[in-house]
Amino acid sequence: MILTTKEALILLAAIAVATFSTRALPFLLFPPHKKTPAFVQYLGKMLPYATIGMLVVYCLKDVSLWSGSHGVPEAIAMLAITLVHLWKHNILLSVGGGTLFYMFLVQAVF
Template sequence: MTGIEIYLAIGVMALVNYFTRVFPFIFFIRKDPPSSIIFIERFFPAIIMVILIVYTLKDIEFAVYPYGLKEVSSVIFTAFLHLSIKNYLISIFGGTIFYMALIQYIN
């Protein structure tokens, strides 16, 4: 790529990035957002958690040792963490760290 092409690519990326930041303010100027946006705002974190749980448990063979013990205990730990602290970010990172520790240190 030449120097001009690099600057054009940077400019296009900057405009796209700026537009994605400004998009909600342009299209949702009115005081009450649409009901679909309210639904997404309210339930999206829980939906992401369910997707992560399904992704974690999808390839487990419960009939083979260790019977999914690491994954299931990680899901239980994450649920406990979330129910006690009620913070999605801490729950996700804490559960991930717990799962990675189990994978690394327990055979």
């Protein structure tokens, strides 16, 4: 743990409030029968796609291409997950199996 207990609690409280506000805001901002601004509607359709792309990069941010295992286990595991997911369409299998496969790679192979 690199944060103190107090820091961690403050951080979690902020995350909880931010999460709740995204869920509650439409009920406050957009009462029934009032039209949502077009730009807001557009962002709502478009940003979820961009955000998940950003989160994939975020998860890989500490992978170094120039040292250690050069990102090879990550690349292999991601390729395997993509193939298995396109083939079986089973989230449990893709996420669970993919993680175990990656753990095997970094513990036993690389």
